Amino acid sequence: MAGTHLTFLVFLSWLTVCIMTTNAYKTNSNVVDVKVMCMEREKQALLKLKDDLVDKNDQLSSWGTSDDCCNWTGVRCNNRTGHVYALQLNQQKLQLNDSTLEKNYSMQFKWDISSPLLELKHLAYLTMSMVRATSIPQFIGSLKHLMHLEMSDCDLSGTIPHQLGNLTRLVFLDLSNNNFHKVESLSWLSRLPALKHLDLSSTDLSGTTDWFQAINSLPYLHNLYLSDCGLSLVISPPLFHSNYSPASLADIDLSQNSLTSSILPWLFDFNNSLVHLKLCYNEFLRKNPKSFGAMINLESLDLSENHFEGEIPRALGNLGRLESLDLSWNSLVGEVPDMKNLSFISTLDLSENKLNGSWIENIQLLSHLEYLDISSNFMNGTISEISLLNLTKLTYLDISSNAFVFNLSLNWTPPFQLETLIMRSCKLGPSFPQWLRTQRRISHLDISSNFMNGTISEINLLNLIKLRYLDISSNILQVGA
Known part of the structure; x- marks a missing residue:
C-alpha cells in the first residue's frame, strides 16, 4: 500500500510540474505576443512636434487621438521596446499649376525644425520631404541611430551642417532641391562609411574643391545624384585610382554641370557595375564616345546636350540590356549602326545631330520602341508599312526635318x-x-x-x-x- 501511495505522490508531483511549465510557457508566449506601447516621453515629443507644425491638410489628425503613438500616421515603433524608430511627416509631390511646377507646402514648421526630435533617440528613419523649413539644425547630427535621412524639397537655406558627418550609420541621404548657401567643403561625407544613396541635386557645389575626393571615400556608394550642382573638374590621373571600390556604383546622375571629358576615365572604372548613367547638359568634347560601349550592364544612357563628335560607336549596338538611349543635341555624323541586339530598347533619341543613311528602313527590328525621336538629321530612305509593322508599342514619334520617302497606302492602318x-x-x-x-x-x-x-x-x-x-x-x- 505504501508503495502505491508513493507512486501516486510521484505522479502527482510530475503532473504539477507539467501544469506549471505549461502555464509558464503560455505566460511567456503572451508576453511575446503583447504589443508594447510607445514611450511616454517620445509621445510627448511628438505632440510638441505637431504643435510646431502648420498642417494645412490635417495629415497629422491622428496624433493625440490615442494613447499609443505607434498607431499615429507616419509613426513606426519597435514592437519589443516601444521606441519610435521611423517618422514620416510628409511626401507631397510637386503639383502642376499654370504650366509651371510649384511646390505645394501643405506642411511647414512655424519656426526652425523642432528640437523635440532630440527626444527620439532611437530614430533610424526620418523622412520629411516637402515639409517647409528654414534650415537643417546642427542637432540632427546627434541622432546617432539614423540610417535614412530624407529632407528634399524643403526650401531649406543656410549651410549644410558638417555635424551630419556624425551620423556614421547613415545609408540613405537626400537633401536635394533646396536653397543652401554655396557649399565650400564636403569633407564630412568621408565620415559616413555605410552610405549607399546620396542625392545633393540642385545644391551649389561650385565652390567645393573636394567633392570628388569625398565621393571617392564612400566604399559602398550605389546611387549618386549630383545634378545641377555647378560641378567642374580637372583631374590628374593618380586621383582616379584611390582606395575606392569600383564595383558598387550602379546609378549616376551628373547632368546639368560643367564637367568635361577629364572625368570619363573615372566613370569607365564602373563598366561592370553601372546600370543608369546620365551626363546630359555638360561640356564633354570627345571624338567618339566608344568607351561607353564597354558598360555591359547599362539599361539607360543619356549623353544629350554635349559636344560629342564622330560616328555613333558600333559598340553601343551590343548593349543588350539597354532600354533607353539619348544621344540628342550633339555633333554626331555618319550612319546609325546596327541596333538589332537592342531588343529591350523602348526609348531612342538621336535628334539634332548630323546623321545620315537609311537606317529607318530596318526600324522594325526594335519592336519594344515606345519613344522614337530622330528629327533634325540628314537621314533618308523609305518609310513603308513593313518598316513600321512591329512597332506596336510606339506612343511618341518625331521624324521631322529629314529626307524620308513615304510608301504608305491610302487604307493603311498603323499597328500603334x-x-x-x-x-x-x-x-x-x-x-x-x-x-x-x-x-x-x-x-x-x-x-x-x-x-x-x-x-x-x-x-x-x-x-x-x-x-x-x-x-x-x-x-x-x-x-x-
Whole structure:
C-alpha cells in the first residue's frame, strides 16, 4: 500500500510540474505576443512636434487621438521596446499649376525644425520631404541611430551642417532641391562609411574643391545624384585610382554641370557595375564616345546636350540590356549602326545631330520602341508599312526635318496608337494622311510644312478626340464643311 501511495505522490508531483511549465510557457508566449506601447516621453515629443507644425491638410489628425503613438500616421515603433524608430511627416509631390511646377507646402514648421526630435533617440528613419523649413539644425547630427535621412524639397537655406558627418550609420541621404548657401567643403561625407544613396541635386557645389575626393571615400556608394550642382573638374590621373571600390556604383546622375571629358576615365572604372548613367547638359568634347560601349550592364544612357563628335560607336549596338538611349543635341555624323541586339530598347533619341543613311528602313527590328525621336538629321530612305509593322508599342514619334520617302497606302492602318506625332517638314503631301483618323490617343500633332493641299474638314480629324495641340501651318489646305 505504501508503495502505491508513493507512486501516486510521484505522479502527482510530475503532473504539477507539467501544469506549471505549461502555464509558464503560455505566460511567456503572451508576453511575446503583447504589443508594447510607445514611450511616454517620445509621445510627448511628438505632440510638441505637431504643435510646431502648420498642417494645412490635417495629415497629422491622428496624433493625440490615442494613447499609443505607434498607431499615429507616419509613426513606426519597435514592437519589443516601444521606441519610435521611423517618422514620416510628409511626401507631397510637386503639383502642376499654370504650366509651371510649384511646390505645394501643405506642411511647414512655424519656426526652425523642432528640437523635440532630440527626444527620439532611437530614430533610424526620418523622412520629411516637402515639409517647409528654414534650415537643417546642427542637432540632427546627434541622432546617432539614423540610417535614412530624407529632407528634399524643403526650401531649406543656410549651410549644410558638417555635424551630419556624425551620423556614421547613415545609408540613405537626400537633401536635394533646396536653397543652401554655396557649399565650400564636403569633407564630412568621408565620415559616413555605410552610405549607399546620396542625392545633393540642385545644391551649389561650385565652390567645393573636394567633392570628388569625398565621393571617392564612400566604399559602398550605389546611387549618386549630383545634378545641377555647378560641378567642374580637372583631374590628374593618380586621383582616379584611390582606395575606392569600383564595383558598387550602379546609378549616376551628373547632368546639368560643367564637367568635361577629364572625368570619363573615372566613370569607365564602373563598366561592370553601372546600370543608369546620365551626363546630359555638360561640356564633354570627345571624338567618339566608344568607351561607353564597354558598360555591359547599362539599361539607360543619356549623353544629350554635349559636344560629342564622330560616328555613333558600333559598340553601343551590343548593349543588350539597354532600354533607353539619348544621344540628342550633339555633333554626331555618319550612319546609325546596327541596333538589332537592342531588343529591350523602348526609348531612342538621336535628334539634332548630323546623321545620315537609311537606317529607318530596318526600324522594325526594335519592336519594344515606345519613344522614337530622330528629327533634325540628314537621314533618308523609305518609310513603308513593313518598316513600321512591329512597332506596336510606339506612343511618341518625331521624324521631322529629314529626307524620308513615304510608301504608305491610302487604307493603311498603323499597328500603334500614338500620343505625340511630329512630322514637320517631311514632304507628306500632296494629300492629307488619312491614316491619322485611326489614331484615337493623339494629344500633340504637328504636320506643318509638308506641301499638303486640298480640303481639310471635321471628318478628317473626326477621331482625334484627345487633341490638345495642332499645327498644320505652312501647307496649302482649305477648311471645308
